[in-house]
Amino acid sequence: MTNKNALQPNNEPEKHPFIEFEGVTKVYGQGQGAMEALRGIDLRISKGEFVAIMGPSGSGKSTCMNILGCLDTPTSGTYRFRNVDVGRLTRNQRALLRRHYQGFVFQGYNLLNRTSALENVELPLIYRGTSGRERRDRALHALETVGLKGWETHTPGELSGGQQQRVAIARAIVTGPAILLADEPTGNLDTARSVEIMELLTSLNSDQGITIIMITHEPDMAAYARRIVHFRDGLVASDEPASP
Amino acid sequence: MLWNTILLSLRELRRNVMRSFLTILGIVIGVGAVITMVTIGGGATLQVKEQIASMGSNLLMVSPGKRFGPGQASGTILFKEADVEAIAKEVSSIAALAPVSSQSIQAIYGNQNWTTQVTGSDNQYFRVTNRSVKTGRQFSETELRSGAAVCVVGETVRKKLFGGQEALGEKIRLQKISCEVIGLLQGKGQSTMGMDQDDVVIIPLRTLQRRIAGNQDVNLIQVSVQQGASTDKAQRDIQQLMRERRHLSASEDDNFTVMDMKEIANMLTGTTQLLTALLSAVAAVSLLVGGIGIMNIMLVSVTERTREIGVRLAIGALERDVLLQFLVESVVLSSCGGLLGIAIALSASVWLAAMLRVPFVFNASIVVISFLFSGAIGVIFGYFPALKAARLDPIEALHHE
Ligand SMILES: Nc1ncnc2c1ncn2[C@@H]1O[C@H](COP(=O)(O)OP(=O)(O)OP(=O)(O)O)[C@@H](O)[C@H]1O
Numbered sequence: 001m002t003n004k005n006a007l008q009p010n011n012e013p014e015k016h017p018f019i020e021f022e023g024v025t026k027v028y029g030q031g032q033g034a035m036e037a038l039r040g041i042d043l044r045i046s047k048g049e050f051v052a053i054m055g056p057s058g059s060g061k062s063t064c065m066n067i068l069g070c071l072d073t074p075t076s077g078t079y080r081f082r083n084v085d086v087g088r089l090t091r092n093q094r095a096l097l098r099r100h101y102q103g104f105v106f107q108g109y110n111l112l113n114r115t116s117a118l119e120n121v122e123l124p125l126i127y128r129g130t131s132g133r134e135r136r137d138r139a140l141h142a143l144e145t146v147g148l149k150g151w152e153t154h155t156p157g158e159l160s161g162g163q164q165q166r167v168a169i170a171r172a173i174v175t176g177p178a179i180l181l182a183d184e185p186t187g188n189l190d191t192a193r194s195v196e197i198m199e200l201l202t203s204l205n206s207d208q209g210i211t212i213i214m215i216t217h218e219p220d221m222a223a224y225a226r227r228i229v230h231f232r233d234g235l236v237a238s239d240e241p242a243s244p
Numbered sequence: 245m246l247w248n249t250i251l252l253s254l255r256e257l258r259r260n261v262m263r264s265f266l267t268i269l270g271i272v273i274g275v276g277a278v279i280t281m282v283t284i285g286g287g288a289t290l291q292v293k294e295q296i297a298s299m300g301s302n303l304l305m306v307s308p309g310k311r312f313g314p315g316q317a318s319g320t321i322l323f324k325e326a327d328v329e330a331i332a333k334e335v336s337s338i339a340a341l342a343p344v345s346s347q348s349i350q351a352i353y354g355n356q357n358w359t360t361q362v363t364g365s366d367n368q369y370f371r372v373t374n375r376s377v378k379t380g381r382q383f384s385e386t387e388l389r390s391g392a393a394v395c396v397v398g399e400t401v402r403k404k405l406f407g408g409q410e411a412l413g414e415k416i417r418l419q420k421i422s423c424e425v426i427g428l429l430q431g432k433g434q435s436t437m438g439m440d441q442d443d444v445v446i447i448p449l450r451t452l453q454r455r456i457a458g459n460q461d462v463n464l465i466q467v468s469v470q471q472g473a474s475t476d477k478a479q480r481d482i483q484q485l486m487r488e489r490r491h492l493s494a495s496e497d498d499n500f501t502v503m504d505m506k507e508i509a510n511m512l513t514g515t516t517q518l519l520t521a522l523l524s525a526v527a528a529v530s531l532l533v534g535g536i537g538i539m540n541i542m543l544v545s546v547t548e549r550t551r552e553i554g555v556r557l558a559i560g561a562l563e564r565d566v567l568l569q570f571l572v573e574s575v576v577l578s579s580c581g582g583l584l585g586i587a588i589a590l591s592a593s594v595w596l597a598a599m600l601r602v603p604f605v606f607n608a609s610i611v612v613i614s615f616l617f618s619g620a621i622g623v624i625f626g627y628f629p630a631l632k633a634a635r636l637d638p639i640e641a642l643h644h645e
């Protein structure tokens with residue numbers, strides 16, 4: 001929050017790709033038991049894109065997403081976010097990047113139990129130091145955006161899976177992030193709920209210009225994106241626009 | 245920022261009210277016990293001090309036997325009336341002094357009887373002890389010299405023997421002698437360390453010596469020092485005089501004791517204070533146990549909420565935020581325990597003070613200290629769990645089940 005300037009790119013961000021992977025590898029463990037989850041990923045994503053990442057289980061999608069979300073750093077290669085080399089940042093600096101530019105949606109919703117939808121959505125704002133009325137108004141607005149007006153006081157236990165995921169999306173967008181990262185956001189939902197979530201993501205992308213990167217196993221869901229990247233064995237197997 | 249963190253932890257504690265309460269029980273009991281002990285102990289001490297002050301602040305007590313030492317029973321040389329006269333003559337700055345000898349005797353009137361403290365002294369006794377005769381009169385010179393069978397009766401004794409009847413002029417039996425009641429003492433209406441000051445019968449010293457005790461001894465000399473004169477000096481002078489009279493060489497210890505009221509007060513309150521200190525120490529240990537309870541629950545809480553911590557870290561919480569959150573949580577927990585303990589202790593103290601008939605003395609400093617101490621326990625015992633939470637790896641935490 002305080003040294004946000006340290007995270008500003010030194011050059012005009014527009015002249016550089018929003019997100020840039022250059023030969024990114026990730027190795028878990030050492031020696032004999034070492035496991036190469038990513039084996040050299042090159043990837044560029046611009047502002048405003050809606051990208052779906054697909055691929056078989058164990059192909060490195062989540063590993064890639066963790067690096068994108070600054071939760072993890074590459075073993076080698078570079079990942080630049082807004083032309084900042086994330087690999088060189090400290091743990092706290094990466095947390096600040098997440099706080100200011102990124103929103104997360106998880107497969108398991110990960111809401112706080114016994115805490116109202118409103119309070120869940122307020123959480124990222126509390127960490128940003130947004131106080132009082134403004135925090136409440138923004139949280140209410142985010143809940144309205146995801147179509148949960150009137151459900152503010154309900155706790156996760158009183159909401160359906162689809163509604164919980166929408167609270168999670170509200171929590172991710174309440175800070176007005178530049179990018180939304182979603183790891184299998186519809187993995188726990190039936191088709192009808194999944195379609196609703198995808199339509200919500202599509203409108204966030206087209207109406208608010210939020211860049212979205214989403215992992216999914218389902219081709220039907222991937223079809224909502226405008227670009228599909230296929231992973232196989234820690235490498236990008238294909239990268240092409242979604243067929244209309 | 246801090247306020248937001250406090251808000252977060254309050255929300256957290258509210259999610260688990262029952263557990264929060266059980267966690268702080270140790271602190272509640274510890275704080276409650278410490279404050280109750282200190283408050284009641286302070287009340288008892290104050291009471292003793294006040295009563296002693298009411299007896300006159302410039303009072304000295306000269307008693308036979310070594311100071312606080314053994315050997316009181318045998319070999320103790322008692323005073324004689326000559327000692328009293330010598331002190332009166334030799335020591336300046338004395339306002340009054342009274343020889344005192346007492347025995348516990350059964351007083352009988354009609355078919356009523358009551359065992360009481362029979363004190364032999366003279367009219368100086370009333371002056372030295374700040375007491376006066378309410379109705380009737382003091383002893384006459386003749387009565388004192390001849391050891392007449394007359395007495396001045398305390399309020400408690402009057403009530404027990406005479407009830408609503410007129411006491412003045414009546415005769416009560418003390419062992420073999422039949423004593424005429426010539427005066428009634430002004431009541432003090434209070435007790436010192438459980439001793440009723442109105443439960444007395446006063447007779448001339450000589451009457452007690454000759455007709456009851458059968459000796460010439462004086463048990464105690466009470467001296468009141470002149471207003472404005474130094475009690476210390478009078479104390480030293482009496483000590484010097486008594487050493488001379490008893491032919492003590494420089495290497496020998498005093499075989500008598502001269503105490504001023506401060507020392508007597510300290511002697512009496514010393515017991516109360518020691519007891520208070522001991523019980524408070526026990527209570528302090530329970531505070532420590534309470535702290536360990538908080539640490540335990542905080543560690544459990546960190547493990548239980550690993551996923552949640554992962555989410556918080558993923559949505560932009562810094563290590564510092566998580567550390568602060570858990571620290572604030574444990575401090576809020578322990579402070580709530582402190583507050584609850586204070587509330588319980590104060591109500592318990594008011595009630596206990598009434599039960600034990602000691603004054604309720606609100607001791608602000610012990611309340612503040614206990615509260616700060618309970619907060620400090622939260623910091624000390626919450627720090628390690630909080631650090632553990634803050635250092636979690638967000639990815640691993642998110643996958644924790
Ligand atoms: N922390 C870790 N330690 C060791 N190996 C890991 C770790 N995380 C992931 N891996 C391994 O790295 C490989 C890629 O894992 P990743 O989670 O990225 O796959 P994925 O494409 O997300 O699979 P899925 O579709 O099942 O979610 C897997 O073989 C996995 O076992």
Ligand SMILES: [Mg+2]
Binds near residue numbers: 063
């Ligand atoms: Mg995965």
